[in-house]
Amino acid sequence: MQFPHGTLFDVTEYADQQTDRATPVTIVGAGLGGLTLARVLHLHGIAATIYEAEASPMARGQGGLLDIHDYNGQLALQTAGLMDEFRGIILEGHQAMRVVGPDGTLLADHADDGSGGRPEVYRAELRQILLDSIPAGTVQWGHKLSEVRPLGAGRHELTFANGATVTTDLLVGADGAWSRVRPLLTAAVPEYAGAAGIETYLFNADVNHPATAKIVGDGSMIAQGPTSELFAHREKNATLHAYAILTRPLEWFDTIDFTDPAAATARIVREYEGWAPELTALITQTDTAPLLRPQYTLPTGQTWDRVPGVTLIGDAAHLAPPNGEGANFAMLDGADLAKAIAAHPTDPETALTQYELTMFPRAAHLPQEALDFHESFDKHR
Numbered sequence: 001m002q003f004p005h006g007t008l009f010d011v012t013e014y015a016d017q018q019t020d021r022a023t024p025v026t027i028v029g030a031g032l033g034g035l036t037l038a039r040v041l042h043l044h045g046i047a048a049t050i051y052e053a054e055a056s057p058m059a060r061g062q063g064g065l066l067d068i069h070d071y072n073g074q075l076a077l078q079t080a081g082l083m084d085e086f087r088g089i090i091l092e093g094h095q096a097m098r099v100v101g102p103d104g105t106l107l108a109d110h111a112d113d114g115s116g117g118r119p120e121v122y123r124a125e126l127r128q129i130l131l132d133s134i135p136a137g138t139v140q141w142g143h144k145l146s147e148v149r150p151l152g153a154g155r156h157e158l159t160f161a162n163g164a165t166v167t168t169d170l171l172v173g174a175d176g177a178w179s180r181v182r183p184l185l186t187a188a189v190p191e192y193a194g195a196a197g198i199e200t201y202l203f204n205a206d207v208n209h210p211a212t213a214k215i216v217g218d219g220s221m222i223a224q225g226p227t228s229e230l231f232a233h234r235e236k237n238a239t240l241h242a243y244a245i246l247t248r249p250l251e252w253f254d255t256i257d258f259t260d261p262a263a264a265t266a267r268i269v270r271e272y273e274g275w276a277p278e279l280t281a282l283i284t285q286t287d288t289a290p291l292l293r294p295q296y297t298l299p300t301g302q303t304w305d306r307v308p309g310v311t312l313i314g315d316a317a318h319l320a321p322p323n324g325e326g327a328n329f330a331m332l333d334g335a336d337l338a339k340a341i342a343a344h345p346t347d348p349e350t351a352l353t354q355y356e357l358t359m360f361p362r363a364a365h366l367p368q369e370a371l372d373f374h375e376s377f378d379k380h381r
């Protein structure tokens with residue numbers, strides 16, 4: 001047994017060459033999880049259609065860097081046969097990691113010597129690799145799922161906001177934190193996790209904010225106080241992408257007017273009183289309006305009883321506060337589910353059972369991994 005990180009089974013033990021009779025797979029959501037699922041199914045010759053709410057791949061910014069780990073995200077990319085493409089988008093040197101005190105004292109400094117197991121890539125570039133690896137037309141853009149109706153015997157009818165409807169015998173919810181598919185399986189809903197990040201960007205920081213660029217270093221930097229943190233990442237072109245993370249009730253954030261960027265910035269930085277100015281510049285010198293990102297989580301260790309014809313992957317199944325694992329596990333879920341379907345192409349229930357037995361124990365560790373993520377920095381304080 002390899003959980004929490006590994007996969008539990010190898011499809012080559014099961015391959016039964018029945019993929020021409022395989023049940024087509026309907027996936028809701030073209031995030032990293034849904035796309036990995038579609039890619040690995042495609043490698044096995046199994047048809048899949050993804051219905052995605054966004055109008056196009058460019059409809060929304062995809063955020064910044066993701067570190068893709070050798071124990072989960074990279075395993076999924078290996079299964080997807082995309083390691084060469086993945087290596088081609090790695091940002092060399094960006095695995096460097098610094099821990100600093102609120103006063104700017106350097107507490108730990110790990111350089112990127114190229115031997116680390118978590119290289120950084122842009123989410124948009126990773127998503128594009130996956131999009132390029134599946135047949136044209138696999139993703140039906142502009143299809144926001146609004147309702148799912150069970151028809152019995154594992155069949156479901158999906159209705160989209162654009163008026164289209166489809167029926168399917170094998171439905172996968174890869175539709176993220178606020179999944180519309182999840183209620184078919186569980187009544188669990190995401191709850192506020194107690195902290196929120198305020199997202200900022202400083203552009204061309206080597207020139208415009210050299211002291212801040214220097215303290216962030218070549219990769220990522222975290223500075224922690226008791227209930228306030230700053231996390232920053234150096235992206236291409238000396239862009240510093242930062243989160244001011246505050247452990248406060250949601251109501252506390254409600255008192256801040258984020259439609260007034262200057263007032264919001266001034267209010268947030270008051271929570272960092274006494275911190276080094278090169279650190280607080282990550283808040284006060286932002287080139288973009290500060291964006292509030294509350295953190296939500298599903299209950300720890302949630303499972304569900306098997307419901308014929310439907311399952312969940314990624315955040316839809318096991319949303320946890322940001323801990324550097326969510327995208328990685330979404331991809332691993334997608335790869336594992338595809339392998340299970342390929343192993344049992346004409347028997348979806350066995351495939352879904354096998355996948356869930358792999359995913360549930362792994363997901364149960366996710367909230368703990370979020371805590372470990374923060375404690376790993378705590379020990380440097």
Ligand SMILES: Cc1cc2nc3c(=O)[nH]c(=O)nc-3n(C[C@H](O)[C@H](O)[C@H](O)COP(=O)(O)OP(=O)(O)OC[C@H]3O[C@@H](n4cnc5c(N)ncnc54)[C@H](O)[C@@H]3O)c2cc1C
Binds near residue numbers: 030031065179323326
């Ligand atoms: C601020 C922040 C930073 C993060 N940083 C990291 C990190 O560094 N490393 C990491 O591993 N993880 C990180 N995560 C977590 C990571 O983003 C998620 O865990 C990951 O994206 C989950 O992938 P997914 O495919 O399950 O869902 P998503 O990426 O959320 O994709 C879901 C897709 O479904 C679509 N969709 C939603 N509703 C519908 C609908 N009704 N109908 C049709 N389509 C729909 C969405 O448009 C989206 O394309 C971070 C999260 C946040 C919020």
